[in-house]
Amino acid sequence: MIRIVLPAHLRTLAKVEGEVTLEVVPPMTQRSILDALEGRFPVLRGTIRDHLNQKRRPFLRFFACEEDLSHESPDALLPDAVISGQEPFLIIGSVAGG
Amino acid sequence: MSKVRVLVGTRKGGFILTSDGNRQKWDIDGPYFGGWEIYHMKGSPVDVNRLYASQSSGWFGQVMQRSNDGGKTWEAAGNEFKYDGIPGTHQWYDGTPHPWEFKRVWHLEPSLSDPDSVFAGVEDAALFQTTDGGKTWHELAGLRQHRTGAKWAPGAGGMCLHTILLDPHNPERIYIAISAAGAFRSDDSGKTWQPINQGLRSEYIPDPTAEVGHCVHRIAMHPSRPNVLFMQKHWDVMRSDNAGASWSEVSGNLPTDFGFPIEVHSHEPQTIYVVPIKSDSEHYPPEGKLRVYRSRNGGMEWEALTNGLPQRDCYVNVLRNAMAVDALDSCGVYFGTTGGQVYASADSGDSWTAIAQNFPSVLSVEVQTLL
DSSP states (O other): OEEEEOOHHHHHHHTOOSOEEEOOOSSOBHHHHHHHHHHHOGGGTTTSBOTTTOOBOTTEEEEETTEEOTTSOTTSBOOHHHHTTSSOEEEEEOOOOO | OOEEEEEEEETTEEEEEEEETTOOSOEEEEEESTTSEEEEEEEOSSOTTOEEEEEEETTTEEEEEEESSTTSSOEEEOOOOOOSSOOOEEEOTTSSEEEOOOOEEEEEEEOSSOTTOEEEEEETTEEEEESSTTSOOEEOTTTTTSTTGGGOOOBTTBSEEEEEEEOTTOTTOEEEEEETTEEEEESSTTSSOEEOOTTOOOTTSSSTTOSSOOOEEEEEEOTTOTTOEEEEESSOEEEESSTTSSOEEOOTTOSOOBOSOEEEOSSOTTOEEEOOBSOSSSOSOGGGOOOEEEESSSSSSOEEEOTTSOOSSOOOOOOTBOEEEOOSSSOOEEEEOTTSOEEEESSTTSSOEEEESSOSOEEEEEEEEEO
């Protein structure tokens, strides 16, 4: 079971509260868990990854296990602690001042 | 009893203001989609409870929303805007070719006959349409693929298609405007387009009378006379009496002819409204006085409308999508400011009241008259 933490705006858009838990068919990668997330919540398509090229939107970051995974290959295996459900996969909106 | 519904898009959400036909007491609902930029909300003219909204964010991109109950509830619609074919390039700020990239929807124009059909003007400039109530969007690519397309360039606010006018007398005729390419017209439902910029003069481009490259801020028409167009350009208020084939300047005695919105009275096709702004580097009213200017003869002769508007220390702007009129017997005029005020006049602009004081910066205002 994969745990995903969405930023507040996307929780509102997906009409969920708290963490999202997903069953994901291995391999457990950024791509596979985001595919599963968008499959369950189609409204999130295009909000995390670009519709066309599937790249992470520039102002979002992917964190897990106190590491920044944003620049990892989308097909790289996620940390064991994320795969086991011990740690969540965090989707974070970059901070803005003002 | 008639009612009025005002749809206000702001930098941090959408609001819906309602009143009876007297337009003295207003109820405010919202914010809808709090924290998101609502570039535009607009209702179908054939089903007043069918609303569409453009919801966008620098973080999360574009989301489209649709309501079937006048804005009480909303459901997310399709948000994939894919340019037709290989998009090619337009001109970037430094003159180099730059790939077309979808950024956001600026303007929604529901069909005059079908609530499931809506046109969307987007940045980078292109025209899209849905015919299934927003589930899917397809590009009317003839516009972007016009022979001049590679020369189009963004203004400081991006290269946006911000105005769409549908001719109620000719279902195949569509007008659009792009900053900073100019105005275009299609006479075949959007398949092919021609620039309609003859008579415009823009000193900020190398050839001031070029076929394209003009920063048109807004065009407007009265539905009874769709061949008569009014334009607020980046400097100059213009008028065309031949469906855009040629334009003449009607700035007349305006204190400044820079501004963004332009609107036409709902019952008087020769009565038009603008909000003069001091300059393109000072986006606020001259002398700190917020004044709507009205011409009752189609331009040239303008009168300042000030009753109820701040006449000192006012330094807000009124953006291009942020003015609208209702269709009640005594025409209502509405506009929103970058300072978060929404002003309404129930008497064609003679007097004004702030019906919202402290909204986020207003991006768009539309009005529905519910008879």
